[in-house]
Amino acid sequence: MKSPYISRRSLMIGAGALSMTPMLASGALAEAPQLGTQIPGWYRFKIGEIEATIISDGLLNLGSANDQFPAAPQDQIAEIMKAEFLPVEPMMLEQNCIVLNRGGRLVLIDSGMGKDEMFGNGAGRLLRNLAAASITPEQIDDIVLTHAHPDHCWGLVGADGSPLFPNAMLHLSQVDFDFWTDESKLSAEGFLPAFVAGARRNLLPYRERMNFVSDGKEALPGITAIATPGHTLGHMSYIISSGDEAFLNVGDVCHHYALLFENPGWEFAFDTDPGLAAKTRLRLFDMAATEALPMIGYHFPFPGLGNIRRAGSAYEYVPIALSHG
Template sequence: MIQLRRRVLLGTAAAALAAPALVTATARAAAPMRNELPPAWHRFKVGSYELTVISDGSLPLGKPEPAFPASPPEEIRNLLTSNFLDPASATLEQNVLVLNTGRQLILFDTGMGESMGAASKMFGPTTGRLLANMKAAGIDPAQIDMVILTHAHCDHCWALVDANGNRNFPNAQVALSETDLRFWTDDANKKGPDFMVPFIDGAKKNLSAYRDRMVMVQDGKEVTPGVTAYATPGHTLGHMVYFISDGNNTVVNTGDLAHHQILLLKKPLWEFSFDTDPKLSAQSRLKMLTRLATDKHPVLSYHFPWPGLGHVGKAGEGFDWYPAPVNVTNL
């Protein structure tokens, strides 16, 4: 009897060991690779306001040294590697913001778009996804009441129109500083770096389509109820950041105040190659980052890692970036 039981137990154990092999044999078909990206949007609240961050896609800079020409290359590499980032390739995000105040639907910046054909892909094929991601987020471009621009660079205003020059936001006003409007639509400024020619041609094409519906933004003044502009000149001479407030609740849309969450926060006085006035830009950056660290307002940064939400804290001669947790139940 004992031997019989032993044989039964051994047989049961052998069957259990064999079972995984049978399962493995039926699961050998390779799953296809899925290379497409999912729609990228993130929704959150500021007081009673509803805000949606929408991705226009990543913007690869390539080797970081040319973007920071006055900075020691070894220090650039050390900062990146010590933060587990690739020292040979810097990538920025494009975090576009849509604000629903309950009275207005406001878009801040537009991403790269496709209005300038091949020039729209000067940073590669990963940009220009705003309109598709807006649709995925349930936002109709025709519902946008106002497009507020932090500045008139390609990755912020080139999706105002499509390749044929038709308005992508047919019912919207466009708000920006008069300084940027004048500078980036003036052919006399087509000098200096090679990118100045397409940047000005692109701004002219996109802004001229809204010439009868422009709103000039002024430093320290409300653009529209709940949105106040503050001048941070240097990246462009008319660059603005926007404080979005409902009651005691505020989030600050900083645009291109700082392009990189490590390099330009740890070293706020470093110069960036796409700045119109690099030294002025550095001073504006230091001043506003100091204010943000003091006030402790949440921040949306256009080029920081998706979705660009977090806080700035003082850290020695520079600042640290504290990304906000993303609650996936909001998606």
């Protein structure tokens, strides 16, 4: 196949191009077609003996930050976003799924948005990025969900409704399964019917190979569930540990690294119980800061790995430097 990087100069040599101007002869004007949008695909690191790979499902477009944090002062949102060099609109959130390889079992945490474009066309890249990281869907033994919202479970089935991960057991909280597959909510107001219909479509095909996780118990060896209710009532965070290393997978306890560490009490539009979600966020932040637990944030900037430190009565997020080891 012809390389897109072959320079115009090298193609022209046979046509007498050696007499071209010195600037062209330097090769600095090599023809290199722009390759289009680039979203990071995957990032691999170790947690003790576990090989962990963050797999991006791409970006979600959440519209205006003012709509997503409706009770927060708009001037404060504008000030923070400006200080972070981010627009108030669109507020983009990344999706950091994760694959854990414990040597013998491959575990995927959260499945991304699938092909639905409810939040724009930048999502649904999990399968492509799994392939880029040399992982096939057939290799996934277990899928652990933080909760049953679209961007976490709508990537479980294909367009024909059949499981995309044919060998995987599904692990999630029973509270979330019962809530988001409840048929009676299909006639509710607001976003609930669409969310419930999508959860039913994605979760029910796995009904015969489903395990419910409980607070304080291991969902799988080295993956301990912590009930973190509020964003959804059955939301679970997970401590992933091996040897003396551990990471806290916060899931959707915190959606935005710039806004919510500084204002952990702010309520998010898609929270089922916003007041409880804020209390849970404060509890989890306090735990992570006290125990110096590094975090994996599903919606933090790729690859979503960071530490938390106290800053007055609030917190600060500090991204972890990437490793090349």
